[in-house]
Amino acid sequence: MSPTPIDPPALPLPGTAPNGTEVANWIRQRIRTGRFVPGQRLVEVDIIRQTGASRTKVREALKRLEGEGLVAIEEFRGASVRSATIEEVRQIYRARMALEGISAGDFARYASAQDRQRLIDLQAELDLCVEQRLPDKFGRLNGEWHRLIVEGSGNLQIAELLQRLNVPIHRLLFESFYDEQRLRTANADHRAMVDLIMAGDADGAEAAMRRHVEAGFHTLSAIESEFYR
């Protein structure tokens, strides 16, 4: 039942001493993939040992991630992965609902033929995952599907906001697809949205996306309350 994290590519970092931005990426990825869990302390020396970066660069990276809202830094107590309460998750989903809703509509309106084709292909892959019961792969492709919608809508600002919002709930997302039922209904949502988009029904796509995200939260909170029984 516990979600097997996807292998992060070839960390610790290669021979050359990494840049501050690279260290930030390194930490960010480990948070996304669940190696660094919410609340976990990020001790500078540990990161130095694992990345080979100098302390200055590690500290810079942490400051940057603080600005991104990924880690919290307390005076003389260091950095830790910011943890989201269930209430925060609810708020994040409400924001996602708004932003991804707009994106779905704009995708229907403005997306290039190329992106539309990619969406169709991706949907076919997702259908296959459902049939073959591959929740991990589904979770990965699901992320790609949502990203494609957002990026294909042509709004980089929204894309960045969503990337930020998604980090703290990335793991939870995967977890939810271990429920077969949830996986099937989520995919049905996807397919319906693809149809609406291809039919050029922007408003319909937006409404569908909002319902889809809302449903995602309900599943999540169900898992949460199950977990704390």
Add this chain to the structure above:
Amino acid sequence: MSPTPIDPPALPLPGTAPNGTEVANWIRQRIRTGRFVPGQRLVEVDIIRQTGASRTKVREALKRLEGEGLVAIEEFRGASVRSATIEEVRQIYRARMALEGISAGDFARYASAQDRQRLIDLQAELDLCVEQRLPDKFGRLNGEWHRLIVEGSGNLQIAELLQRLNVPIHRLLFESFYDEQRLRTANADHRAMVDLIMAGDADGAEAAMRRHVEAGFHTLSAIESEFYR
């Protein structure tokens, strides 16, 4: 015609050497109030002289602001205020439309009696500003009005996202209210929304807010094209 910047409170900073976060706030405010204009280089020594902070703290602050997307840092060329192209402004407004739309709806649904009363009071003040033709004050209260909607809706995540989005366009917002016509229509929008909210029409409030934000962008882009004639 040029917008008189609101006096930032009592900077340079007080006697005690400021903290990294304080320096970040100091810079952020100066960007918001237009003292630091987009593209302007932020030389470390200058900030040190003006704030009394140590170099380490200034650099930390800049890294943090980079994470927030407010400044850009180039290797060996330092930090500069990130400038938004007209296309980025368009994208920002689209994101605002989505987020503030949701907020208006949620305000109608969930806001406390206290916040509702504050909204009514604030609206009365705005009406007064329109009658007395005080565009600067209107701009300030307009900001408060929008903030009240968002915060009253009870979603801190959205509030933070919007705060981030608004910084690069803060100055432009003020500028737009020097057009009497724009000021009047904007305030009419506000009043209509207050009515919808008080009537409990959440969906109506959301739709109205989306139209309002969209109209704001159209005015802005008109100013922009005027400016570059």
Add this chain to the structure above:
DNA sequence: TGGAATAATATTGTCGACAATATCGTGGAG
């Protein structure tokens, strides 16, 4: 005079040493 090479200056990047604070462990008093 114009322009390219070069020197001088300004600015940012990096590192190491030390100070400040928190955390953990130990021992003693009740």
Add this chain to the structure above:
DNA sequence: CTCCACGATATTGTCGACAATATTATTCCA
């Protein structure tokens, strides 16, 4: 045995010096 005080250790914060790079000024030659 528990709790508190105190010291030892670990961790983070701060500063200054110097290196690397960019920017500006100067010189020299065609």
